[in-house]
Amino acid sequence: MKQRENDKDIKIAIHGVPQSTHKMLCVFFKQISEHIKIVNDADSPDVDLIDIDFAGADKILAKQRAEHPERILVIVSLKNKPNTIEHDYLFLKKPLTRDGIIQVIMQCQLQLKSPPIQKEIEAAPKSSALHAKVSPAATDKTPSSPIKPLENHTRPAEEFNEKGFTRFIGLMPTIDIEDPAQIDQARFSPGDYLLGSVYHAITVARHKKQALQVDASWRPLLIFPHSHEIWLDASDHQLRAFASLKISRTSESKVRVLPVNLQQTKVNQASDKFQDEESFLWKLAIWTSKGRYPEQIDPAKPVVLKHWPNFTRLVITPHALRITALLMQQPQSMLDVARTLNIGPQYVFVFISGCQALNLVAQIERKYGPEETPKKKIKSSGLLNKLLNKLRAKNHDDSA
Amino acid sequence: MIQHKIIFTGPVGAGKTTAIHSISDIKPVKTDASASDMTKGRKAETTVAMDYGVMNLPDGDKIHLYGTPGQERFDFMWDILTEGGIGLILLLDNSRKNPFQDLNFFINAFDDFIKQTSVAIGVTQMDLKATPTIEHYHQELNKLNVKHPVFAVDARNSRDVSILVQSLLFSIDPGIEGDD
Numbered sequence: 001m002k003q004r005e006n007d008k009d010i011k012i013a014i015h016g017v018p019q020s021t022h023k024m025l026c027v028f029f030k031q032i033s034e035h036i037k038i039v040n041d042a043d044s045p046d047v048d049l050i051d052i053d054f055a056g057a058d059k060i061l062a063k064q065r066a067e068h069p070e071r072i073l074v075i076v077s078l079k080n081k082p083n084t085i086e087h088d089y090l091f092l093k094k095p096l097t098r099d100g101i102i103q104v105i106m107q108c109q110l111q112l113k114s115p116p117i118q119k120e121i122e123a124a125p126k127s128s129a130l131h132a133k134v135s136p137a138a139t140d141k142t143p144s145s146p147i148k149p150l151e152n153h154t155r156p157a158e159e160f161n162e163k164g165f166t167r168f169i170g171l172m173p174t175i176d177i178e179d180p181a182q183i184d185q186a187r188f189s190p191g192d193y194l195l196g197s198v199y200h201a202i203t204v205a206r207h208k209k210q211a212l213q214v215d216a217s218w219r220p221l222l223i224f225p226h227s228h229e230i231w232l233d234a235s236d237h238q239l240r241a242f243a244s245l246k247i248s249r250t251s252e253s254k255v256r257v258l259p260v261n262l263q264q265t266k267v268n269q270a271s272d273k274f275q276d277e278e279s280f281l282w283k284l285a286i287w288t289s290k291g292r293y294p295e296q297i298d299p300a301k302p303v304v305l306k307h308w309p310n311f312t313r314l315v316i317t318p319h320a321l322r323i324t325a326l327l328m329q330q331p332q333s334m335l336d337v338a339r340t341l342n343i344g345p346q347y348v349f350v351f352i353s354g355c356q357a358l359n360l361v362a363q364i365e366r367k368y369g370p371e372e373t374p375k376k377k378i379k380s381s382g383l384l385n386k387l388l389n390k391l392r393a394k395n396h397d398d399s400a
Numbered sequence: 401m402i403q404h405k406i407i408f409t410g411p412v413g414a415g416k417t418t419a420i421h422s423i424s425d426i427k428p429v430k431t432d433a434s435a436s437d438m439t440k441g442r443k444a445e446t447t448v449a450m451d452y453g454v455m456n457l458p459d460g461d462k463i464h465l466y467g468t469p470g471q472e473r474f475d476f477m478w479d480i481l482t483e484g485g486i487g488l489i490l491l492l493d494n495s496r497k498n499p500f501q502d503l504n505f506f507i508n509a510f511d512d513f514i515k516q517t518s519v520a521i522g523v524t525q526m527d528l529k530a531t532p533t534i535e536h537y538h539q540e541l542n543k544l545n546v547k548h549p550v551f552a553v554d555a556r557n558s559r560d561v562s563i564l565v566q567s568l569l570f571s572i573d574p575g576i577e578g579d580d
Contacts, residue, residue, distance in 0.1 A: 159563065307538040308549040308567065312522075312560045321563075322577065325570035328547050341574070381576060383404060384486075384569045386457040388578040391562045394423065 010108055011037045012074075013045035015064065016054035025096075032101055047108050049074040052082065053094075072108050159316040159395060168315070169240075169350070173291055177338055177345045183299055186349060188292040190357075192246045194218070195281075195288040198230075199357060201257045202277065211260040218242055222260055228277040236283070243287035281357045282314045289353035291346030293334060297356060297363060299345075302331035304362045309355060317354065319347045331364055405464040406565065407482050408451070409510065410491035411502045415524045415555030416467040417451045419491060422558040423565065424453025424465055450481065478509065487517040487568045491555065492537075495525040499532060500540050507544060520568035522553030522560070 012029070014022055022038075029036040039045050048064045048071045050057055065073070073089040075082065081091045090104050160168055175182050190196040197214050198221065205212045205225040214221040219238075222231040232239065247255060293299060305327040311320065322341055326332065334352055338345040355361045408416040421428050429452040451467030466481050482488070490506050492499050503521070507514065523537060532540075537550045549567035553560045569576060 159559070307541075307547055308551070310534045310551050311549075311567065312551040312553055312563050316563070319577075321566055321570045322574050324549075325567070325574035328571070329574065341577075381573050383457075383461060384573055384576045385578055386459075386461060387455065387463055388566060388569055388576055390455055390457055390463075391423070391566055392578060395559050395562050 009035045009037050011039045011045040012047040012049050013039055013041045014049045015060045016051040016057040046112055047072045047074055051076045053077050074104055160318055165318045169290055175345045186292045187295045189295050193288045194243055195284050197255050213258045213260045215256045216247055217254045229274045230277050230280040231273050233273050240287045243284050278358060279313055282354045285354045285357035286317060286350050289350045291350050293349035294353055294356050297352060299334045301363045302333050304331045304364055306360045317351050319343050320351050323348055323351050403464055403484055405466055405485045406487060407466050407485045408489045409468040409506055411493055414491035414493040416491055418555035419561045420451050420453040420465045420467050422561045425456045426454050428453040482513040487572055488513055488519040490519055490521045492523050493525050494523050495529040503540060518568055518571040519548050520564050521548055521550040522564045524553055524555050526552045
């Protein structure tokens with residue numbers, strides 16, 4: 001199958017209908033999803049949709065099959081599914097309904113994007129974050145759905161100062177940076193939480209190029225690796241509450257990662273529940289962290305930040321931009337970052353938790369000895385400070 | 401008197417005019433005109449001289465926002481515009497044919513200015529064309545051995561533009577902290 005120009009769009013050519021019906025169908029499809037494009041036969045459609053009740057439709061069918069056997073065939077008829085057609089085809093019964101069309105479009109997407117169905121999911125690359133079980137099942141390989149709004153993907157970032165962030169994240173402990181016991185207690189294991197399960201499942205889904213469902217005895221969470229999206233039927237408030245609950249101690253055996261069976265999900269009925277995968281993981285990580293750091297990161301060893309997070313599409317934790325800028329200049333330990341910027345370590349920990357969920361951090365051995373004199377605090381520039389205040393005030397005004 | 405200014409640059413249609421408009425305290429002074437050359441296909445009107453906006457700060461300080469003309473035939477103005485600038489905002493249109501070519505062109509064109517100050521890169525039109533992704537832009541920058549901020553940006557959204565400018569300021573000095 002040739003490479004498609006845009007994975008989200010699906011191009012359909014409609015055959016065997018009068019011009020007026022063609023126009024009506026164009027409008028109908030457009031209302032369902034802007035990613036459904038009605039095109040002419042010359043525009044290399046992905047799908048041939050043929051009304052078999054139309055006089056001469058059998059000739060159109062034969063011609064299309066002969067010339068374009070690679071296209072997906074959708075047959076439309078008032079009658080029940082005909083058994084006289086020898087080609088593989090999808091069927092839509094008239095009168096056309098929104099749900100019926102959505103089902104067929106989803107199936108088209110499956111065929112367009114899926115390599116041959118694998119009956120078993122093999123072991124994925126090892127993730128340090130999780131121990132959830134991956135169950136084999138023979139179901140749909142799932143594509144991104146074209147039937148969803150775009151708003152989630154362009155949602156602007158929320159930017160928090162310390163006070164506002166407490167409201168967003170819930171109570172966050174203050175950590176004394178000079179107390180090793182407090183620092184030690186501020187670690188958490190992502191594998192004990194939903195975060196670990198989701199992180200692992202995303203790794204598996206990407207590796208297998210297959211949509212997966214995380215079943216953690218809560219709401220089903222679907223991962224669509226082709227479009228980098230998550231589907232979850234829960235509000236942020238509910239997610240925040242569940243993110244902070246340990247699940248492995250009580251129900252480890254119940255955390256399962258399964259292939260998605262579209263027929264059994266509510267994706268079609270709730271297409272507004274899609275979220276960008278990166279924004280979702282980031283949010284989940286900071287709600288899980290609550291000011292703690294992932295146990296895989298040593299707070300005393302320098303952290304390397306791969307690149308700037310895409311802050312315009314993420315929740316911006318307090319001091320996140322400063323921390324990033326500092327780490328981009330030079331790798332430093334989380335504790336050194338807190339000291340250099342003179343901020344509570346919990347803000348560095350929560351930020352690094354988000355970065356780790358997005359695979360943006362690595363650690364290196366300390367290049368200088370622990371006895372080395374502490375870093376000088378960076379001196380602020382008056383003009384830049386004033387400009388920063390102005391920009392932040394503008395943001396607050398705009399969101400008020 | 402020292403002029404504090406931030407320069408907005410990028411190819412035709414990347415959203416420089418809109419971005420300046422979204423954070424300026426005054427209605428930006430526009431010098432758009434009907435496009436008559438290679439830009440015609442992309443915009444009905446395009447910036448042939450420069451855009452100008454202002455952010456008024458306490459104590460009478462001002463930050464002047466200058467947008468460079470998108471067309472290369474005006475690149476003689478870029479050196480003049482950047483003189484004394486705080487830093488550079490580079491906006492790239494992801495729907496253009498080869499946005500990496502644009503990236504490399506502008507990074508090279510403003511190389512000296514970026515070395516003296518800093519740059520933050522905003523990628524617009526990602527809703528129209530999702531690839532290259534932000535990750536791809538970072539990979540491209542890695543080839544140049546630089547690690548600048550790169551964000552998906554809607555130039556109409558003042559918050560997006562604000563975060564982009566903030567990242568520029570922190571890149572210049574991570575020590576600034578504001579009055580939170």
